[in-house]
Amino acid sequence: MIEVLEAEKEVMQQENQKNKEEIEELEEELQTVKPTTSTISTQIIEQPTMTDDLSENAKDGLYILLNVRNTWKTENPIQKIQEITGQLSEKTHDRQTHLIAKCEVKLFERKANFYKNAVESHIKWVLSQADLPCNWDPCLPEFPGYSQKFQTVYKTILKSDPPKICETLLKAPLEELEDTECVICSDDMDSFEGTVKCENCKRRYHDGCAKKWFKVKRTCPMCNESMLDEEEFPQLS
Secondary structure, eight states, X not given: OHHHHHHXXXXXXXXXXXXXXXXXXXXXXXXXXXXXXXXXXXXXXXXXXXXXTSOHHHHHHXXXXXXXXXXXXXXXXXXXXXXXXXXXXHTOOOHHHHHHHHHHHHHHHHHHHHHHXXXXXXXXXXXTOSOOOTTXXXXXXXXXXXXXXXXXXXXXXXXXXXXXXXXXXXXXXXXXOOOOBOTTTOOBOSSSTTEEEOTTTOOEEEHHHHHHHHTTOSBOTTTOOBOOOTTTSOOOO
């Protein structure tokens, strides 16, 4: 009985030490994030005057950017991240969870404001151009989503995924890479037929190359994520 109690005590001490280290890590992370302020205006959304000097391609590019800016102003992502993290904090008194929520706000604000500034810069640049290439892509930075740590904590406590913020601005998950070279043998792949894909990094390899690779390792050559020979370990239906 005494041995059991001592074992339980040791486990609790280890868990407390782990929680203490995670809290200290979060506090350090929070200190490194510079505070940001929201610059969202509550005034009516203004659209820059469309000049006759712009070509149709330039007008199309400007229209895309204006839609992005209007989505930002109407959906107010900074306010939403504050509300969502606030809902999480209200459901628990756990100090570590509160720190995770606070870090999430700071990181999201920094990335979101960087995104907003990029949109504004692109709008000014397009207005200064007489023409743009057909199907011009502004190549904006990726709109921020939630960190994996925050998603896990949110789902654990609130039993659901956190609501998406500005969903139309989020990029769809990448299904295929535009690569044509098998990095195992360095030869080209003419088609997807006779290839195998890593579901993590989306990289493809020749079936034959992958089979030889799996005899040595059962991980993706590029991202080291676990991969298995589909013939040796077929998917269950």
